[in-house]
Amino acid sequence: MKVFLVFVLASLCLGAPQEGSEADGECPPCKKEDCQLRNNCMAYAKDDCGCCFVCLRSEQEACGGENWDTGKCREGLDCYINPEKEDQTEGTCICVEDSDNLCGSDDVDYKSICHLQWANKKLEKDGKPGNIEVKSKGYCKRAPTIKTPNTTLDHIAGSEMYLFCKSHGVPTPKMAWFQGDEELPGDNENVQLQLIRGNERNEMIAYLIFIELRPIDAGEYTCTATNSEGDAKETITLNVAQNYKTEL
Incomplete structure (x- = not known):
């Protein structure tokens, strides 16, 4: 029994690999002459064994390779290698932290x-x-801005027409149309308000639609945009000419 115990202890002492040694297969002896330094890198870092310098890669750049020859990922990034390709050693740097804006x-x-x-x-x-x-x-909060294609419009009475303006801000602005101090459409059955989201993030478009334009619709119309960071407005002058029809 004593002989067996001594044999086991001797095996454990002699056969156990030491951390950082060549026997454990992790860090072989450092040979600086084997290090290959790439010239197309914006930044460098030591490899896992602290021997050679390797490229530091950014998000969506290639990484990995044998002995990290292709490069390591920057802080906050992880080198993702497709698990379905067993022989693949290169991957892509992806963000491993909160991916929210x-x-x-x-x-x-x-x-x-x-x-x-x-x-x-x-x-x-x-x-x-x-x-x-x-x-x-999330996105940085910003006060609204307003854009209109024209500040003065000339139209002939009798047809449908519309005014519109675009606004952008964070949070998404609340928009409205006014004539003087009156918010439209109000009691005006000849006018409709339509609000839609624009193609860009946090963009809104406000349409003021005249079902049948009349001379009395001439005047100044103000588009407004408001959010928690501020407000903006733009005024359009609408001129309406009488539609005189010539009878043959």
Whole structure:
């Protein structure tokens, strides 16, 4: 029994691989002459064994390879390698943290925390302090802006026509049309209001539709946009000419 116990202890002491040794298959002896430094990298980092420098890759860039030859991913990114391809050693850097849009302390929208971190790295590379922080989740809040194709319109009475304006802001603005102090359409059965979302994010379009344009519809019409960050307005002057028909 004593002989067997001594044999087991000796086996454990002699056969157990030591951390960081060549026997464990993780970190072989460092040979600087075998390190290959790529010249097309914007940044570098030591490999897992602390021996050679490898490229630091950004989001959606290639990574991995034997001994990380293709590159390692920056902080906040993970090298995703397709598990269905057993022999594949290269992958793509993807963001592993919260993928929601973020508002930076520089009031710039970032697609993810990874994009914000990369912006800081670029600043540092240019010799500037990379101190952009997360101001809030979601897009940066902005006061509304308004665009109209024309500020003066001339039309002939008797036909359907419309005024419209576009607004953009965060949060999405609430829009309205006014004639003087009266919000439209009010009691005016000849006028309809239509609000639709635009093609861009947080964009709204407000249509003021005249079912049958009349001379009395001439005047100034004001489009307004309001959100928690402020308001904006734009005024359009509508001139309406009488439709004189010539009888033959």
